[in-house]
Amino acid sequence: MIKKFLRLSPLLVAFGAGIALAQAPAFSTIDVDEDGVLSIAEFQTALPVVAVTDANGDGMLNQNEVEASIPSVTFADHGFQGGSGLVGEAEYDHIIEVLLEGADS
Ligand SMILES: [Ca+2]
Ligand SMILES: [Ca+2]
Numbered sequence: 001m002i003k004k005f006l007r008l009s010p011l012l013v014a015f016g017a018g019i020a021l022a023q024a025p026a027f028s029t030i031d032v033d034e035d036g037v038l039s040i041a042e043f044q045t046a047l048p049v050v051a052v053t054d055a056n057g058d059g060m061l062n063q064n065e066v067e068a069s070i071p072s073v074t075f076a077d078h079g080f081q082g083g084s085g086l087v088g089e090a091e092y093d094h095i096i097e098v099l100l101e102g103a104d105s
Pocket of ligand 1: 031032034035036037038039042
């Protein structure tokens with residue numbers, strides 16, 4: 001158990017005190033307005049320690065903004081459309097997966 005905790009500890013840092021990866025919120029719970037994509041506010045409320053910048057100022061989180069804010073995330077290399085597409089459930093899950101991988105290495 002101790003070993004497992006140490007392995008996950010970078011993730012704990014990434015997500016801030018008290019939020020373990022296993023507790024990363026599900027997309028359905030953070031998409032508050034249920035429009036199927038994430039706004040900057042929705043993302044930051046769920047993951048306040050993962051800073052994202054609303055580069056184009058539209059209040060929504062697009063894939064370019066995620067890639068610019070979290071360099072380890074590259075959507076295009078994983079079969080996503082990339083570009084200015086917004087962040088839906090599949091893209092959100094990919095972000096969480098990448099953050100988990102980062103904590104694992
Ligand atoms: Ca939304
Ligand atoms: Ca934006």
